[in-house]
Every structure is written in C-alpha cells, then in structure tokens.
Amino acid sequence: MxxxxxxxxxxxxxxxxxxxxxxxxxxxxxxxxxxxxxxxxxxxxxxxxxxxxxxxxxxxxxxxxxxxxxxxxxxxxxxxxxxxxxxxxxxxxxxxxxxxxxxxxxxxxxxxxxxxxxxxxxxxxxxxxxxxxxxxxxxxxxxxxxxxxxxxxxxxxxxxxxxVGSGQLTKMVNQICVAGLLQGLAEGIYFAQQAGIDVHKAMSVISQGAASSWQMVNRYPTMLNGEYHFGFAVDWMRKDLDICLAEAAKNGLKLPVTQTVNGFYQELQQLGNGRLDTSSLLLRLQQISSAD
Ligand SMILES: NC(=O)c1ccc[n+]([C@@H]2O[C@H](COP(=O)([O-])OP(=O)(O)OC[C@H]3O[C@@H](n4cnc5c(N)ncnc54)[C@H](OP(=O)(O)O)[C@@H]3O)[C@@H](O)[C@H]2O)c1
Structure with a gap:
C-alpha cells in the first residue's frame, strides 16, 4: 500500500x-x-x-x-x-x-x-x-x-x-470542552500563586483528584515554568473556537464560556502571542495583574 x-x-x-x-x-x-x-x-x-x-x-x-x-x-x-x-x-x-x-x-x-x-x-x-x-x-x-x-x-x-462532517462536529465538542477548562486551570494556578502555598505540591495533589484533566496533568508543570513555545498554538485555537461559535450560531445556540475564552485568546494574539501554546491563558492573567 x-x-x-x-x-x-x-x-x-x-x-x-x-x-x-x-x-x-x-x-x-x-x-x-x-x-x-x-x-x-x-x-x-x-x-x-x-x-x-x-x-x-x-x-x-x-x-x-x-x-x-x-x-x-x-x-x-x-x-x-x-x-x-x-x-x-x-x-x-x-x-x-x-x-x-x-x-x-x-x-x-x-x-x-x-x-x-x-x-x-x-x-x-x-x-x-x-x-x-x-x-x-x-x-x-x-x-x-x-x-x-x-x-x-x-x-x-x-x-x-x-x-463526512461528523468528525469535525465532534472535534468542535472537544474544543468547546477544552476552552473553559483551560481558563479554569489558568485561574486555579494563578490563585495558588497568589495564595502563598506551594503551587507544585498543590497541583501534584489535585491532579490526582476530581479536578484532574489531560490539560492539568500535561500542562501544569510547563505553565509553572512559564514554558509556552510548544504545543497547540493560540492561533489554531482561535480558528477552532470561531468555527465552534459559527456552527453554534447556525443552530441558534449561545456558548458564553467559549465566547469569553475566545476573546481572551484574541487578546493574546494582539500581544503577538499567537504561536504560544493555549495554556498561555495563565500568562495573560499574570500580565493583566502586573499591568494593574
Ligand atoms: N498542535 C496541536 O496540538 C494540534 C492538536 C490537534 C489538532 N491540531 C490541528 O492540526 C492541524 C495542524 O496543526 P499543527 O500544530 O501541526 O500546525 P503547524 O505546526 O503550524 O503545521 C502546519 C502544517 O501545515 C502546512 N500548511 C499550512 N498551510 C498550508 C498551505 N496553505 N499549503 C500547504 N501547506 C500548508 C505547514 O507547512 P509549512 O511548514 O510550509 O508552514 C505545516 O506543515 C491544525 O488544523 C490544528 O488545528 C493541532
């Protein structure tokens, strides 16, 4: 073959x-x-x-x-x-x-x-x-x-x-689920960093519990190291979430979390971070806080 x-x-x-x-x-x-x-x-x-x-x-x-x-x-x-x-x-x-x-x-x-x-x-x-x-x-x-x-x-x-087409519709479900989850993960780590606890210990224990996810297990170590030059690019996620939101609109649906996180990724793009991994939502939170 x-x-x-x-x-x-x-x-x-x-x-x-x-x-x-x-x-x-x-x-x-x-x-x-x-x-x-x-x-x-x-x-x-x-x-x-x-x-x-x-x-x-x-x-x-x-x-x-x-x-x-x-x-x-x-x-x-x-x-x-x-x-x-x-x-x-x-x-x-x-x-x-x-x-x-x-x-x-x-x-x-x-x-x-x-x-x-x-x-x-x-x-x-x-x-x-x-x-x-x-x-x-x-x-x-x-x-x-x-x-x-x-x-x-x-x-x-x-x-x-x-x-044909049903594979892509399934992938849209995947991206809708991942968008909110990644923002939640970024907010959790951001919160832990400000709370004065050992963030590595916190993530290692909760990644074995009910909050665990592929994103948490695979991304928390790199997020804690500020490593984003790899993985799934923000530019690709923006493309995917636009596809999800357009498909939802066709069916008269609103996806509020997906819409909000898509906006956060747009901000990262505007700062020239479009090729960073999607876990860079944490970087966005840190940059907002240092600008305050
Ligand atoms: N990265 C992930 O974690 C991930 C996970 C799931 C799904 N995906 C999806 O998989 C696809 C590829 O992602 P990736 O991360 O591998 O992207 P990537 O590293 O940017 O690679 C894109 C590839 O497509 C080629 N390409 C792009 N536009 C082209 C065009 N107009 N004509 C010919 N070749 C073209 C590029 O060629 P050049 O080398 O010449 O630029 C490159 O080989 C995307 O649809 C993405 O959403 C990615």
Missing part, C-alpha cells in the same frame, strides 16, 4: 513518522521543502517537491495542515489532490476545519471517485509523538473500515462518528 502525507507540522511530522515505523511506503510533501527533506532523512522514506508527485500513486493520502483555506489550497488548488490523486484513492484529513469545508471537498472529490474522510484528532503534539491520538472520523462505513487499521499507527481511540 502506498501512502502520501501532506503537512509536516507539529502534528503531521510525528504522525507520518509512525506510518513509516509501521513499515508503510510513505511519500511526504511539505510546503516548506526543507522539513520534508529532514523527515525523509530521519525515516528513510521519500519526499516530493510537489503535491502531484507525492499523491499520484498513493492509495491513501493524509493531510494535516492549518485552516479551511489551507485545506482548500492542498485539495482544490491547481496543484491540489483533486487534480492528481488516482481514481479510488482515499484522502484522510487530520486538520481541524469547518464541517462545511469537509463536506464541500468530499462532494467535489466524489465526482472524481476519490473518497474523503474528515478525521480531526485530539491528544496534542505529545499524543502525536507517542502515537496515542483520539481520532474522530466522518466517512462512509466501508471507507472507515479500510483506513482504520492504518490509523492505528498513531491512534489510540479511533471512532467512526457517521457521515
């Missing part, structure tokens, strides 16, 4: 690496070619300088790029997958984009007998590195069955949610 992988960012680089480690024949493409050259040297596999060369023989094409426009560029652009994948190929997209975007691409692909799967992921950069991602898929059942064994290369939990 020949595989192609488009987008070797924080997530795509290790995900494509797991496919190579499983013994698949993988050709990667990255817009900035030096990352593809580095990946190919590290994993002993091929890279291509164009999407066309990466995908034209591929049975399954994976992508993990940025937003709706980025996904449209790599799929529908003149150099995109739509024009160069073979009939019968399957494209599995791991980017977080709108459900509408996924459905539109799937319809256009279907006209060329290319199958499209929206398969956003959760678990962060660490989950990608460890090969322990949660993957939520929107696809026809027989297509899901065909890709599931390959997704096991880097997926711990892989669930078929329904038709």
């Amino acid at each position: 020949k595989l192609a992988f488009i987008g070797l960012g924080n997530m795509g680089y290790p995900m494509a690496g797991h496919l190579a480690h499983q013994g698949y024949d993988v050709t990667v493409f990255n817009r900035t070619t030096h990352k593809a050259i580095k990946w190919a040297a590290e994993y002993g596999q091929g890279y291509a300088a164009t999407i066309q060369r990466a995908v034209h023989k591929a049975d399954i094409i994976f992508s993990c790029v940025g937003n709706d426009d980025d996904l449209r560029a790599v799929t529908l652009g003149t150099e995109g997958v739509l024009h160069h994948a073979k009939s019968g190929a399957i494209m599995v997209d791991h980017s977080t984009v709108s459900a509408e975007c996924s459905k539109q691409i799937a319809q256009l692909f279907a006209q060329k007998h290319i199958h499209f799967v929206d398969a956003p992921v959760s678990g962060g950069q660490l989950g990608a590195q460890k090969g322990q991602l949660s993957i939520m898929c929107g696809a026809e059942t027989h297509i899901f069955n065909a890709i599931e064994p390959v997704l096991k290369s880097y997926g711990k939990t892989i669930v078929h949610m329904g038709e």
